[in-house]
Amino acid sequence: MESCALIPSYRPDGRLIQTIAALKEAGFERIVVVDDGSGAEFAPLFSQAERDYSAVVLRHTVNMGKGRALKTGFCWILARYPSCCAVSVxxxxxxxxxxxxxAAELAEANPDALILGCRRFARQKSMPIPNLIGNVATRAAFFLLTGIRFADTQCGLRAYPPGVMRLLCNVAGDRFEFESNTLLAxxxxxxxxxxFGLEVLYAPAGEYVSTYRRAADSARIARCLLDFALLPLLFGLISSVLLLCFTAAGAAAALxxxxxxxxxxxxxxxxALVSPRKLLGSVYACSAAALYGLCFFLLCAASLPPAGAFALLLLPYSLVSFALYRLFNFGF
Structure with missing residues (x-):
C-alpha cells in the first residue's frame, strides 16, 4: 500500500518546510498540504512547498478548522489515489x-485499522503543562463516558488506510473535535x-505557538463526548421525573x-428504540427495570421514603446501567 503524507496547516512558519523536507527524505513521494485559510501573508511558504518539494497544496479561502482540512485531504487523496493510505502529520x-x-508501515500491515500515534508522556519533559493536563483529562473523560481506554486521544500523527478514510469522511466535526469523533466512530x-509509541519535538516555551483554542476547542471535544452519552442521560432523566411524580403521594411499598x-x-x-441493537436493548430494559423495581420495593418496605430510596439507588444504578448500555450496544 502506498502512503501519502497529509499536513493540515494554518498560519505556519519555517518548520512547515522543514517537515516537508524531512518527509521527502524519508521516502514520502506524495505530500498533500491543506492551507486552512492562512491568508496572503503565508502564501510564500505554501508556494515554496509546491515549487521546491512538489507538494500538492489544497486551499481553503477561510479558516475552517483542522477537522475540515483533514477531510479535504481525505477526499482529494481518495479521488486521485484510491488505494493510498494517508498519514496525518x-x-x-x-x-x-x-x-x-x-505509522505508514503499520497501516500497510493492518489495512482495516486506524493507526494512532501515542506520545510517551513519561519521556516528554518538554511537553507544555496545559497539553499534558488536557490530554490526561480527555483520556479520563473518554474512559468514564464511553468505556474506551486510549493511551493518547489528541496526538495528530495518525495513519488512515483508504477504507477507514472513506468511513471517516462522514464523521461530524470541523475543528479539533473531529479527531475525538473519529475515535468514537x-x-x-x-x-x-x-x-504505537512515539516522541514529539516541542519548540522552546517562548517559541511554541498552537492554534488550539483551549476554551472553545476543549468545549467542542467535551460536547462530542457528552453527545455520546446524551440519550442514556435524557431517558434516565425522564424515568426519574416520572418516578418522583408517581411516588410523591406516599403509596404502599408494593405500589x-x-x-x-x-x-x-x-x-x-x-x-432501546433508538439503540443499535433494539431486541437486546428491549430484553435488557425489562431485566433492568425489574431489578430496579425490586430494590425500590425492598427499600420502601424497610420504611425508607420513596425520595430516599431514589437517592440511594441513583448513583450505583446509573453507573451500572450506563456501563451495560455501552456493553450491549457497542461491545465496550
Missing amino acids: DGDGQHSAESAVA VRKLHLPVIE NGTAAFLCVLAGKLLL
Whole structure:
C-alpha cells in the first residue's frame, strides 16, 4: 500500500518546510498540504512547498478548522489515489519523519485499522503543562463516558488506510473535535485501532505557538463526548421525573415498587428504540427495570421514603446501567 503524507496547516512558519523536507527524505513521494485559510501573508511558504518539494497544496479561502482540512485531504487523496493510505502529520515539526514512516508501515500491515500515534508522556519533559493536563483529562473523560481506554486521544500523527478514510469522511466535526469523533466512530463501527509509541519535538516555551483554542476547542471535544452519552442521560432523566411524580403521594411499598418498575421500563424501552441493537436493548430494559423495581420495593418496605430510596439507588444504578448500555450496544 502506498502512503501519502497529509499536513493540515494554518498560519505556519519555517518548520512547515522543514517537515516537508524531512518527509521527502524519508521516502514520502506524495505530500498533500491543506492551507486552512492562512491568508496572503503565508502564501510564500505554501508556494515554496509546491515549487521546491512538489507538494500538492489544497486551499481553503477561510479558516475552517483542522477537522475540515483533514477531510479535504481525505477526499482529494481518495479521488486521485484510491488505494493510498494517508498519514496525518503536524506541520510544526513535532512529529519526526521516522514516526510517520512507522505509522505508514503499520497501516500497510493492518489495512482495516486506524493507526494512532501515542506520545510517551513519561519521556516528554518538554511537553507544555496545559497539553499534558488536557490530554490526561480527555483520556479520563473518554474512559468514564464511553468505556474506551486510549493511551493518547489528541496526538495528530495518525495513519488512515483508504477504507477507514472513506468511513471517516462522514464523521461530524470541523475543528479539533473531529479527531475525538473519529475515535468514537471507529469503535461504533467495530474497526480495530492500533496504537504505537512515539516522541514529539516541542519548540522552546517562548517559541511554541498552537492554534488550539483551549476554551472553545476543549468545549467542542467535551460536547462530542457528552453527545455520546446524551440519550442514556435524557431517558434516565425522564424515568426519574416520572418516578418522583408517581411516588410523591406516599403509596404502599408494593405500589411504589410497581411504579418504579414501570417508570424505569418506559425510559429503558425508549432508549432501546433508538439503540443499535433494539431486541437486546428491549430484553435488557425489562431485566433492568425489574431489578430496579425490586430494590425500590425492598427499600420502601424497610420504611425508607420513596425520595430516599431514589437517592440511594441513583448513583450505583446509573453507573451500572450506563456501563451495560455501552456493553450491549457497542461491545465496550
